[in-house]
Amino acid sequence: MSKVNRSGTREVIFKVFQRCMAEFQAGQILWDLDDVYGRTASMTGISESTVRRIVDEGFKNNGKFETPGKHRRGRPKKEMDNFDICALRQKIQFFYTVQKEVPTLRKLQVIAKTDLDFDCSLEVLRKILKAIGFTYKKCQNNRKALIEQTHIAAKREEYLAIIKKNRDLPEELKKDIIYLDESYIHSSYKVTKCWQSLNIEGVTKDISKGKRYIIVHAGSEKGSVPNCLLIFTGNNKLEDYHSEMNAHNFTKWIEEKLIPNLHEPSIVVMDNAPYHSVITNKAPTSSSRVDEIKLWLLENNIDFDPTLRKPNLLSLVRKNKPLPSYHIDNLLGEYGHTVIITVI
Incomplete structure (x- = not known):
């Protein structure tokens, strides 16, 4: 794989060529045009063919150069069809009913790649799950029946x-x-x-x-x-x-x-x-005042020690509380x- 000369490097090479060309045109050196390319290659340390390619690019773009981006090999783009989506639903159900475990994104990613031949990132898989109605939320518990008091x-x-x-x-x-x-x-x-x-927008609701x-x-x-x-x-x-x-x-x-x-x-x-x-x-409650509790005890003919504090007075109320x-x-x-x- 050939080394990529960045834009700054190609610009310097083009300027060196322009300098050598100016000397050639001024008659300072007795070379032909091919020798100008050779001298530029010798001065910059690159091949003459690369110099010619850079010079052509410089003349074409008025001396402006851009560094080409890296070509990364990504995953082939593929969309899930209805059959694949149905199969993915069954795989998730299999995790819950048979394997008795949570189907995480990473587990589903492996299943999608091996069984469905669908190679995708975790983020793409997450979006697919949301699109087909799945939501990542708190797990259910065993208390499914309403417990009546x-x-x-x-x-x-x-x-x-x-x-x-x-x-x-x-x-x-x-x-x-x-x-x-x-x-x-x-x-x-x-x-x-x-x-x-x-x-x-439809009708406007009157407040x-x-x-x-x-x-x-x-x-x-x-x-x-x-x-x-x-x-x-x-x-x-x-x-x-x-x-x-x-x-x-x-x-x-x-x-x-x-x-x-x-x-x-x-x-x-x-x-x-x-x-x-x-x-x-x-009957009095914990929010009642002490004098209210004592009055209730007196009205209901319940004996008590006047020096008792509120917790003990409420204990007497609970013991003698009528229907x-x-x-x-x-x-x-x-x-x-x-x-x-x-x-x-």
């Missing part, structure tokens, strides 16, 4: 037991099952998604959805409870509607709408929204109704 399962058992007991009663003794809930609706509905492209109406109602398999519907306008648009359908409004609806229109003892089913389950005998008593349950219970909470 015991108190939720117990609530469901309680609900099902009451419903089954009521169904097994004679027809004349069965209680109506009343379901109640709250929801909301805006006065004007706006779509949130539409077909768009780079050139077509304002109009007035929000909060709805409270109850019903059974016989239909809605008469005169029980409550609709009022919400004023707070920045928060969830539960901030306006609070314990005070819900209790007022129970007293003024639901109870007067339930003429026979019924089973009332509702979810576990906070204002549905307001506790009347709430929770709910305001709505008690309110409906006074009229012979049974309340069931569905835990969600």
Whole structure:
């Protein structure tokens, strides 16, 4: 392989030739033109043929020279067809199901080269995997089933037991099952998604959805409870509607709408929204002040040493904590109704 003369070297050789040519044309030396090339070769230490090639390049490019870049032999360009992509998917699946190991890029690169005759870099392989839908993310674990808490399962058992007991009663003794809930609706509905492209933006979503109406109602398999519907306008648009359908409004609806229109003892089913389950005998917690804890102990006739500190007082609370008593349950219970909470 011949040595490459860089641009700076070829420029010097061309200038030496120009100097020798100027002497020849001035008659300072009695040589012919071939001797000018020979003298330049002798002075620069390169072959006469190289001098001739450089001189031709100099005259052609007005004395400007550029160094040719290196010619590196790269991988032959080849694209994966549908058959190769399908085979690559199967190889990845084989790693997981049979070999029980992670198919890294380097392992897949070897497989692609040996089995698919596809020689590519790691970066090219990574782009191919992303293009066919693979994502490099956190591994899954063995906890695939949703583990339900015991108190939720117990609530469901309680609900099902009451419903089954009521169904097994004679027809004349069965209680109506009343379901109640709250929801909301805006006065004007706006779509949130539409077909768009780079050139077509679609419709513009209006920030304002109009007035929000909060709805409270109850019903059974016989239909809605008469005169029980409550609709009022919400004023707070920045928060969830539960901030306006609070314990005070819900209790007022129970007293003024639901109870007067339930003429026979019924089973009332509702979810576990906070204002549905307001506790009347709430015990102190770690966030309670010491004087509040002592007052609760006195009201519940629990003896304690006044010199005890907060941790010991809370220990007494936990030992003597009664079953929770709910305001709505008690309110409906006074009229012979049974309340069931569905835990969600």
